[in-house]
Amino acid sequence: MKKRVLTVDDSRTIRNMLLVTLNNAGFETIQAEDGVEGLEVLETANPDVIVTDINMPRLDGFGFIEGVRRNDRYRAVPILVLTTESDAEKKNRARQAGATGWIVKPFDPTKLIDAIERVTA
Amino acid sequence: MDMNEIKEIFFQECEEQLAELESGLLKLNDGDRDPETVNAVFRAVHSIKGGAGAFGLDDLVSFAHVFETTLDCVRSNRLEPNQDVLKVMLKSADVLADLTNAARDGGSVDAARSRQLIKELEALANGELPQAAVAEPVAKPAPVAAPTPAPVVNEEGFQPVAFSFDDFETNEPLAIEPSTFEILFRPKSELYAKGNDATLLLRDLSRLGEMSIHCDMDELPALASMNPEAAYFAWKISLKTDKGEEAIRSVFEFAEWDCELDVMLAGGDHAGAGEELPMQPVPFDLSMLDEEVPASPGAAEDDDQVAAQQREARDDAVSAAATASNVLQMAQTARASAESNRSAASASAAQAAAQQAASAATPTIRVDLDRVDRLINLVGELVINQAMLSQSVIENDTNGTSSINMGLEELQQLTREIQDSVMAIRAQPVKPVFQRMSRIVREIADMTGKSVRLVTEGENTEVDKTVIDKLAEPLTHMIRNAVDHGLETPEKRVAAGKNPEGTVRLTAKHRSGRIVIELADDGAGINREKVRQKAIDNDLIAADANLSDEEIDNLIFHAGFSTADKISDISGRGVGMDVVKRSIQALGGRINISSKPGHGSVFTMSLPLTLAVLDGMVVTVANQTLVVPLTAIVETLQPEASAIHSFGASQRLISIRNSFCPLVDVGRILNFRAIQANPVEGVALLVESEGGGQRALMVDAIQGQRQVVIKSLEANYTHVPGIAAATILGDGRVALILDVDAIVAASRGQSLKPEMLLAAAG
Structure with missing residues (x-):
C-alpha cells in the first residue's frame, strides 16, 4: 500500500517540489497551504507522515503540530518540520510542539525521502 | 511537471512575494504596526529564500538571508521600523527584485549596491542588539559545524545542537x-x-x-x-x-x-x-x-x-x-x-467552518493567458458574425415585427454582454504598475537628493492587461520627469514656504468607459518663460509668436525638447515627453497637462480600457473602406477650393483658421491611385501627428463611426507600412485600420513602398 504524506507549506514552489519528489518516490501526497487547512484536511488525508513548514500565514507550523498532537487519532503520526532555519531555537520549539524530526531546506529529494523513511516503517 | 516548470512557478511566486513585500513595507512606512504586516513582510522574504535555495540561486539566498535576519529583528521588536530603517528595507526590496530578475533572465546586478545594502542591513541588525544576540542572526547560512560529541541529554531543558544534513x-x-x-x-x-x-x-x-x-x-x-x-x-x-x-x-x-x-x-x-x-x-x-x-x-x-x-x-x-x-x-x-461520536461531530463542525471560510474569500483560478486570448478572439468573431447576420436580415427585409428581428436584438445584447464579460477577464488592477513606480520615485529621489513621497490612489482600478503592460514605460518616464524637473530641492521648497518633502500623486479612475491616470506633483510648475525661450532657441516657434499658457505647456511634448539646463543622469536619456506622448497615443490614449506656477503640474492620461476593440471612423478611399482611429482625429471638415493652396511640385496646403496645414491624400500615399484626388470632392480629417503638428488627411467620404474588433495582420502579412491592423465590418468585408503616424511620416517623403499595393488589394 502506498504511504500517504500530508504536506503543509504556503509556498507554491515548495509545494510543487514536494509533490514531484514524493510522487516520484511512490508516496501518495496530499497538500495543504497553511496550518488551518492542514488541520482541516487531516481527517480526510489520514496521513502516515506529515511534512510541514514553520512560517505560514493564519496558523504557523508550531500551532499546526500542536493541533495534530491534540487529535487523538493522529497524535503519534510522525511529523517532519521543513524549515530553512537551521538554528536550534526553532527546532526546539518545533520539538516542544511535538515534531518528530526536521528537514533543513533547501532539501534535495534524497534527503527528504531519507528523512521520511527514518520515521516511517 | 519538471524542475523547469517548478522554477517558472517559483519566479511567478517571487513576483507576488515581492509585491507583497513592497506593499507591506510601504504600510509600515505609513505607521502601520500590525504584527501581521511585519509577519507578511518576513514571510515574503523567507519564501523567496526558501525557493531560491532549492534552485541553488546563491546570490539571492545570501541576500535574502541577511534581509530576513534584519526583518526578524523587527518581528521580535528588537528593531523599531522607523523611517530610516524602512528606507534601507525598501532599497533592499529593490535589490531583491533585481536579484530575482537576474536569476530569471541572466544579466547582472549592481554588486556594489547589494554589498552596500547587506552592510546596512547587518548594521541595523547589530545596531540595537547586545553583542551576544547579534552573532547568531548574522551568521552566514553556511553548513554548521558537526555536532560536538559532548553529552546532550538534559532533564531541565534541551541543549541546542546545530545540525544539518x-x-x-x-x-x-x-x-x-x-x-x-x-x-x-x-x-x-x-x-x-x-x-x-x-x-x-x-x-x-x-x-x-x-x-x-x-x-x-x-x-x-x-x-x-x-x-x-x-x-x-x-x-x-x-x-x-x-x-x-x-x-x-x-x-x-x-x-x-x-x-x-x-x-x-x-x-x-x-x-x-x-x-x-x-x-x-x-x-x-x-x-x-x-x-x-x-x-x-x-x-x-x-x-x-x-x-x-x-x-x-x-x-x-x-x-x-x-x-x-x-x-x-x-x-x-x-x-x-x-x-468516535465526538470526533465525528467535531469533524463536521470543522467542515462547516471550512466551507464558511471558503465562501468568505473570493476563490480564484489561474488560467493561461493564451486561453483567455483565444476566448477573446472567438468572441470577436462572434461579434462580427452577429453584425453580419443582422445586416443580412435587414437586407433581406423581413417583416419589421417578425420574431427574427426580436431574436436578433436579443442576440445582439447577449453578444455585447459576453464581450464585456470576456474583456473583464483580462482586466487587471493597475496596482503592480503603481507599485513599480514607488521604486522609481525612491531611486530618483536618491539620485537628486530630493525628498519625495509617492501617494497612489485608485490602485484597484482595472484595465486590460495589455494596456497595463504598456503603461509602465511612459509612466516611468513621467515620474522621473516629475521628480527631476517638477519638484524643487528641499532648500528651495522651504524657501517657498512648502513642506521640504515633495509629493507626487498618482491616481487612476474610470471615466466614461476609459481609464484616466493622473500624475500630479506639488513642485514649481512649468516655468513658461523658460519653455518659451527654449522653444524659440530650438526654432519650434517664432520669437514673436503669441501663445496661450496652455500652448506653451504643450510645447514640452515636442520632439527633442528638454528644459533641464544641464542634461541630468535621470531625464537626459534621449527620451523626452514627446516619446511619452507617442506611446500614450499608440495605446489609443491622449495626454494633457495643466500647470500652476508655484503649485505644480498635473498630467492627465486617458486610455481605452482595452486594446481589443477600437472606436473608429469608417471612411472610403478610392473605393476601399478604411478605419481611422477616432483618438487621432481632431476634427473633420469639408475643404473649400479657396482654402487649398499649392506648394512646390505636388504638395498642397489647406488653410484652417489662418494657419496652414499640409494636405495628405491617403489614397495616393497608400498607392490606391496614381494621381491625387481633388480635395474639394472629399473630406479632410484633421489629425494630430507624433510631433504635435497637424495634418489634414484627405479621404473620399465618411461612412460613419463604429466600434470595431481589432484583428492583427502581422501574423499573416508581417508588418504592413501605413496599416495598423484590420477589422471585419458588419457586411463581412475586411477593412484596414490606418496607422495615422505612419501615413503622416510617409507624407514627408514620397509614398509608402510599392508592396502597399498588395495590402490594398486585400
Whole structure:
C-alpha cells in the first residue's frame, strides 16, 4: 500500500517540489497551504507522515503540530518540520510542539525521502 | 511537471512575494504596526529564500538571508521600523527584485549596491542588539559545524545542537577503522508521543554495521497495571561499525532529547558495560520488523492479539520494540473508537467552518493567458458574425415585427454582454504598475537628493492587461520627469514656504468607459518663460509668436525638447515627453497637462480600457473602406477650393483658421491611385501627428463611426507600412485600420513602398 504524506507549506514552489519528489518516490501526497487547512484536511488525508513548514500565514507550523498532537487519532503520526532555519531555537520549539524530526531546506529529494523513511516503517 | 516548470512557478511566486513585500513595507512606512504586516513582510522574504535555495540561486539566498535576519529583528521588536530603517528595507526590496530578475533572465546586478545594502542591513541588525544576540542572526547560512560529541541529554531543558544534513555527506565517506560500540538506549514516553519509534531507530542503527541487541525489560509491569503509553524497555546494543560515533548519534538525531543515550567504545575504560549484559546476544534481523509493524496505525486488533504479542515480546528482545509501538497504536485506536461520536461531530463542525471560510474569500483560478486570448478572439468573431447576420436580415427585409428581428436584438445584447464579460477577464488592477513606480520615485529621489513621497490612489482600478503592460514605460518616464524637473530641492521648497518633502500623486479612475491616470506633483510648475525661450532657441516657434499658457505647456511634448539646463543622469536619456506622448497615443490614449506656477503640474492620461476593440471612423478611399482611429482625429471638415493652396511640385496646403496645414491624400500615399484626388470632392480629417503638428488627411467620404474588433495582420502579412491592423465590418468585408503616424511620416517623403499595393488589394 502506498504511504500517504500530508504536506503543509504556503509556498507554491515548495509545494510543487514536494509533490514531484514524493510522487516520484511512490508516496501518495496530499497538500495543504497553511496550518488551518492542514488541520482541516487531516481527517480526510489520514496521513502516515506529515511534512510541514514553520512560517505560514493564519496558523504557523508550531500551532499546526500542536493541533495534530491534540487529535487523538493522529497524535503519534510522525511529523517532519521543513524549515530553512537551521538554528536550534526553532527546532526546539518545533520539538516542544511535538515534531518528530526536521528537514533543513533547501532539501534535495534524497534527503527528504531519507528523512521520511527514518520515521516511517 | 519538471524542475523547469517548478522554477517558472517559483519566479511567478517571487513576483507576488515581492509585491507583497513592497506593499507591506510601504504600510509600515505609513505607521502601520500590525504584527501581521511585519509577519507578511518576513514571510515574503523567507519564501523567496526558501525557493531560491532549492534552485541553488546563491546570490539571492545570501541576500535574502541577511534581509530576513534584519526583518526578524523587527518581528521580535528588537528593531523599531522607523523611517530610516524602512528606507534601507525598501532599497533592499529593490535589490531583491533585481536579484530575482537576474536569476530569471541572466544579466547582472549592481554588486556594489547589494554589498552596500547587506552592510546596512547587518548594521541595523547589530545596531540595537547586545553583542551576544547579534552573532547568531548574522551568521552566514553556511553548513554548521558537526555536532560536538559532548553529552546532550538534559532533564531541565534541551541543549541546542546545530545540525544539518550536510554532516552526513561529509562524514560518511570518511573511512574510520571499524570499532565496536556499546550503546545504551532508553526511550522516554515522549519519544513515542512525538511519533518516533524505537523500532525504526534500531533499524537505522543496524544499517551502520554488525549489530547485536539486548532488550532490558526489567521495568515492564504486569499487563493489568501497564500504562500503554509509558516506555518500559531499554536496549543495550553492541554495534561494530566503521562509520564512527557521530554516525551513531545522528541516527538518534530526532530522538536524542527524549531518550537516555549512551554511546561508548567497547572495552578499555568501559569494561563494566560489557559485564552488565546477562542475556544471550540476539542477532538483529531486519525482516522481523517488516512482519511485525502494521502498515498503518488504526489497524484493529483484539485483546488476545495484544496478549499474544506481549508473550512474544518476552520471548524476543527485538520484537518487543515493535510491540511497544503497537500497544501505543492500539490504545489510540481504542480511544478513537470510544470517542468516535465526538470526533465525528467535531469533524463536521470543522467542515462547516471550512466551507464558511471558503465562501468568505473570493476563490480564484489561474488560467493561461493564451486561453483567455483565444476566448477573446472567438468572441470577436462572434461579434462580427452577429453584425453580419443582422445586416443580412435587414437586407433581406423581413417583416419589421417578425420574431427574427426580436431574436436578433436579443442576440445582439447577449453578444455585447459576453464581450464585456470576456474583456473583464483580462482586466487587471493597475496596482503592480503603481507599485513599480514607488521604486522609481525612491531611486530618483536618491539620485537628486530630493525628498519625495509617492501617494497612489485608485490602485484597484482595472484595465486590460495589455494596456497595463504598456503603461509602465511612459509612466516611468513621467515620474522621473516629475521628480527631476517638477519638484524643487528641499532648500528651495522651504524657501517657498512648502513642506521640504515633495509629493507626487498618482491616481487612476474610470471615466466614461476609459481609464484616466493622473500624475500630479506639488513642485514649481512649468516655468513658461523658460519653455518659451527654449522653444524659440530650438526654432519650434517664432520669437514673436503669441501663445496661450496652455500652448506653451504643450510645447514640452515636442520632439527633442528638454528644459533641464544641464542634461541630468535621470531625464537626459534621449527620451523626452514627446516619446511619452507617442506611446500614450499608440495605446489609443491622449495626454494633457495643466500647470500652476508655484503649485505644480498635473498630467492627465486617458486610455481605452482595452486594446481589443477600437472606436473608429469608417471612411472610403478610392473605393476601399478604411478605419481611422477616432483618438487621432481632431476634427473633420469639408475643404473649400479657396482654402487649398499649392506648394512646390505636388504638395498642397489647406488653410484652417489662418494657419496652414499640409494636405495628405491617403489614397495616393497608400498607392490606391496614381494621381491625387481633388480635395474639394472629399473630406479632410484633421489629425494630430507624433510631433504635435497637424495634418489634414484627405479621404473620399465618411461612412460613419463604429466600434470595431481589432484583428492583427502581422501574423499573416508581417508588418504592413501605413496599416495598423484590420477589422471585419458588419457586411463581412475586411477593412484596414490606418496607422495615422505612419501615413503622416510617409507624407514627408514620397509614398509608402510599392508592396502597399498588395495590402490594398486585400
